[in-house]
Amino acid sequence: MMNIKNSIELKLLTLQPQFLEVINESHKHNVPEGSESHFKVTIVSDKFNEKMLLARHRMVNNILVDELHSIHALVMHTMTMKEWSEKNEKSNESPPCLGGSKIK
Numbered sequence: 001m002m003n004i005k006n007s008i009e010l011k012l013l014t015l016q017p018q019f020l021e022v023i024n025e026s027h028k029h030n031v032p033e034g035s036e037s038h039f040k041v042t043i044v045s046d047k048f049n050e051k052m053l054l055a056r057h058r059m060v061n062n063i064l065v066d067e068l069h070s071i072h073a074l075v076m077h078t079m080t081m082k083e084w085s086e087k088n089e090k091s092n093e094s095p096p097c098l099g100g101s102k103i104k
Contacts, residue, residue, distance in 0.1 A: 004024075004039070004067055004070060004071060005022050005024050005039065007066075007067055008022045008039060008041065008064060008067055009022045011063050011064060011067070012041065012043055012060070012063060012064075014063060015043060015045040015047045015048075015059070015060075015063070016045060016046070016047065017043050017044055017045045018044045018045065018046070018081055018084070019042065019043070019044040019084060019089070020041075020042070020043050020044075021040075021041070021042045021043075021091075022039060022040075022041050023039065023040045023041075024038070024039055025038045025039060025040050025075075038071070038072055038073045038074075038075075039071060039073070039074050039075070040074075040075040040077075040091075041060065041074065041075070041076050041077065042077040042079075042091040043060070043076075043077070043078055043079070044079045044080070044081060044083075044084040045078075045080070046080065046081065047059070048078055048079065048080050049080050053078065056076075056078035057076055057078060059078075060076055060078060077091040077092060079091075
């Protein structure tokens with residue numbers, strides 16, 4: 001059985017990314033160990049050229065429709081190569097969990 005992270009990675013390859021990173025951030029939240037409920041995706045693709053942010057997110061959401069039924073949160077950083085270069089090939093940190101975060 002394929003885990004959700006691998007499924008997300010495999011499906012997003014359809015966007016022919018120059019860079020793709022899928023991080024399971026579930027451990028930052030109040031969920032059982034080993035959960036796959038919170039993900040951060042950074043994807044750089046020419047398919048995003050001349051598309052507004054909302055259109056890019058809709059593209060990703062449409063590709064991941066099955067996975068979105070199984071997860072709680074998906075943080076997306078969708079960029080063109082130009083934007084990625086301007087950000088020194090780095091994405092933003094995910095915001096902290098505000099509801100039910102783990103107490104350390």
